[in-house]
Amino acid sequence: MxxxxxxxxxxxxxxxxxxxxxxxxxxxxxxxxxxxxxxxxxxxxxxxxxxxxxxxxxxxxxxxxxxxxxxxxxxxxxxxxxxxxxxxxxxxxxxxxxxxxxxxxxxxxxxxxxxxxxxxFIVPEELRGVCENLISALVETFEQWMTSKSKEGPGRKEYEEAVANLDKHLKENGPYMYGRFHTDADFKLAPLLHHARVTLLRVMDFELPKSFKAVNEYLQLAEGRASFQKYDRPEEEIVSIWSKKFGLSAQSG
Missing domain, CATH: 3.40.30.10 (Glutaredoxin)
Structure with missing residues (x-):
């Protein structure tokens, strides 16, 4: 090095x-x-x-x-x-x-x-706003929940609703954000969704429900791409970064 x-x-x-x-x-x-x-x-x-x-x-x-x-x-x-x-x-x-x-x-x-x-890789203009809104909702509610420092705190319900909306979109338009093609929307969403999934499991004891089948399948596809794996980091590092940002520790009460 x-x-x-x-x-x-x-x-x-x-x-x-x-x-x-x-x-x-x-x-x-x-x-x-x-x-x-x-x-x-x-x-x-x-x-x-x-x-x-x-x-x-x-x-x-x-x-x-x-x-x-x-x-x-x-x-x-x-x-x-x-x-x-x-x-x-x-x-x-x-x-x-x-x-x-x-x-x-x-x-x-x-x-x-x-x-x-x-x-x-460019998302068609007619779908760009929809993708941006779905991604923004996930980020905002994830941060709201983490800020609450509580497993049942403000943001949990909103985060689950944001994931449900994403699941609905993927069911109708998937398997990626824009059908069969991996686009800029996925480069933006996949790392954020992965970080949220890993962090919430370790910090808030929240496992992404299996009922969100399209989201779970999306994560499998996105996380399996060579470009994703090449720049992915160990889960411990991911949890550490977000825990430090919000002043939390694993398995928060």
């Missing part, structure tokens, strides 16, 4: 490759700055448990766009990055001399800049 450099001696974005490139393939101009394992330093090659960073890795991987990854510990934000943007949001993407911050904006940039590679 490459040794982390001190921020004050960094002269610019270092390139630490954790994505193997094909023989004869040069490193492209695409560089993703993703979340690092806490305490691993900045820059680091220790990929952290971050569903937003994982989304970007998967999105680029499945488009077959060459990229390199530099992991950043948010507690040790390097000066060369804060000089580019005062409060940089991770993940971030460097495309040549251009920097894009935040997974949504990165997705939009990639779709515009690399249209040929992106075409198979």
């Amino acid at each position: 490459a040794a982390a450099m001190e921020p004050d001696v960094q002269m610019g974005p270092p390139v630490t490759t954790v994505v193997p490139l094909e023989p004869g393939q040069e490193q492209g101009s695409l560089q993703v700055f993703g979340q690092a394992v806490p305490g691993s330093g900045s820059p680091s090659v220790a990929v952290g448990a971050c569903p937003y960073s994982q989304r970007v890795y998967m999105m680029l991987e499945e488009r077959m766009l060459a990229f390199v990854v530099t992991c950043i510990d948010e507690e040790e934000m390097p000066t060369w990055l804060t000089e580019i943007k005062k409060d940089p949001e991770l993940p971030a993407l460097r495309d040549g001399d251009e920097y894009i911050f935040g997974a949504d904006d990165i997705n939009e940039h990639v779709n515009e800049r690399y249209r040929k590679e992106s075409a198979p």
